[in-house]
Amino acid sequence: MTPPWFGASSTSSVAKASSLATVHLREGRERPLRREHPWVLSGSVDHVEGDPESGDVVRVEGAHGERLGVGDYDPDSQIRVRMHGFGPTDADPDEDWLLARIEAALAWRATHPALRDTDAIRLIHAEGDGLPGLSVDRYADWLVLKLTTPAMWRRAQRIGEILQPLTGAQGAWLRGDTSVQTERALFGSVADEPVQIHERGRAYWVDLRHGQKTGFYLDQRDARDLFRRLAAPDVRALDLFSFTGGFALAAQQGGAREVVAVESSLPAHKLLCRNAPGVEAVLGDVPEFLRKDERRFDLIALDPPPFARRKRDVSAACRAYKDLHLWALRRAQPGAHLLSFSCSHHVGAELFAKVVLSAALDAGAELQVLGTLGAPPDHPLALTHPQGAYLNGLLLRVVEPA
Ligand SMILES: C[S@@+](CC[C@H](N)C(=O)[O-])C[C@H]1O[C@@H](n2cnc3c(N)ncnc32)[C@H](O)[C@@H]1O
Incomplete structure (x- = not known):
């Protein structure tokens, strides 16, 4: 079945390229x-x-x-x-490549079995879809575009003309990397109030204009599903760096008997309280919480912001990841599951695993890796572009002492 975010095809005129x-x-x-x-x-x-x-x-x-x-x-x-x-190709004066790649990116997602049962999806993932500088997310009836190059900003109008009929969206909001002045509606209207999305039986309010990223961490969708499956009714769950309660709500959905979520941003905390009433929502600093709160948990999500935005930050980031794991492991029950993430491209999977091992050794905990976690299929990685890999996650189990 064709999902609601996929509509009819479009063609429209674009500016001609000048001599190169x-x-x-x-x-x-x-x-x-x-x-x-x-x-x-x-x-x-x-x-x-x-x-x-x-x-x-x-x-x-x-x-x-x-x-x-x-x-x-x-x-x-x-x-x-x-x-x-x-190759020896020359510039396409009508930029038909833009239309072709946008249509292709939307078309395969429309029927992909791993992208069902959600009205919030990444429609275009920059280099991963052959469209460097352009990301487009669908949230129910609205789109949020993130344009990160001057060329894509110049093409904004044309991109809007392509996307509007293809998606049937009510409105699209343009977000940039650097200058907030350029943020504006590309077409239609986008309310300044949060909108509600439905992901695998979970309803979240999302702030399209002001929220982090484009409003929500779509890249954690599959991990939230896993969190829900691990949250049995006798489980006490902890969502660290919870943003608007993505994992916390999934734990409630799974039936966890108690869910605690810790987040330091006030706007995110407010949406968390709206998204997941009944969760114990702590507005504060995660390391401080872990040092002060002595409860132990059976299921923990540890999803901090990127600690290494540049290569030279890698050593400091590894120290920070290690400290966090040391403290988180002290709050884990024997037999607990820990979903732990790094979203820094510069801290690769191998290095991240070494840091976790080093924390486990210092904490005197034995850990098993039950699986690796990453972004879902609507965030494809071009094999030609390994720099596009950024999310490394581990599903860990704390082994009970013999
Ligand atoms: C990668 S996001 C988490 C996304 C979330 N797990 C989800 O799936 O929606 C990291 C979050 O950590 C929050 N944060 C950053 N530093 C923090 C700190 N020291 N203590 C608590 N939260 C923090 C940020 O505001 C952000 O919401």
Whole structure:
């Protein structure tokens, strides 16, 4: 069955591309582009021929004139060009690639069996869908777009013209990375009040305009389902860094006898209280809570914000992850399940597991890994772009002492 977020097809006119400037790479920097990696970093650029403006489409050539493809230029970013065509291709003056990729991204999701039973879904996941700089989330009848490149901001109107008939959405809200002034409705109307979404039998209020990310952590949908399954009626559950109560409500849905959620942001805490009445909602700092509250839990979600936004933050992030696990393990009953996450790309799965092991050794706890966790299928990773991997999770079990 076709879900409600997929509608009729559209075609409409777009601006013509002007003649292209060319970014020439330094000697030996062609290989990633031959393998269709979508980024040209500033350090790979030898010189630029022509005078491209921020957001222009440029051609990219190797040191010996090999035509490597075309992409979006951003002189102010370390990622100087984000590629959307490879090989001896030239720029598509009507940008039909944009329409084709948006249609493709929506089409496969519309029938994917792992994306049923929710009206909140990521429709476009940037490089993962061949659309660098563009993320689009559907929340019931509304869309939230996150545009992270000057080129995608320039295309905003055209993207709206494509999405409106395809999705039948009532309104779309544009969000940026940097400048709040540019945030606005792209089409239709988007209320300043939270809207309600329904995910696998759970109803959440989502603040589309002001909430973190685009309003909700859609990437934890499958982990919330797992949390629900682990929350049997005799279970005492703890949702740490709970935001608006994603895991807390899933634990209630599973029938947990007691659910505690800890979050430091006041707007998120207020929505948490609305989403999951009956949960003990603590407005405060997680490390402080873990040091002071002496209760023990059978099921814990540990989903902190990204501790390492840059490579140089990795050591400090590992120390912070280790401390958190040390304290969380002190609050875990023997036999407890712990769902633990890192959403820092720079802390890869292997390093994250080492940090958890080191905390377990210091805490005198034995842990089993029952599974690995990650983003659901509406957040695809392009194999050509390993930098797109960011969410590493472990399902851990605290082994009872012999
Ligand atoms: C990755 S998000 C959690 C998402 C949530 N698990 C969900 O599925 O919706 C991290 C959350 O931690 C909160 N936070 C950051 N630092 C905190 C702290 N020291 N104590 C409590 N909450 C914190 C942020 O406000 C944010 O809501």
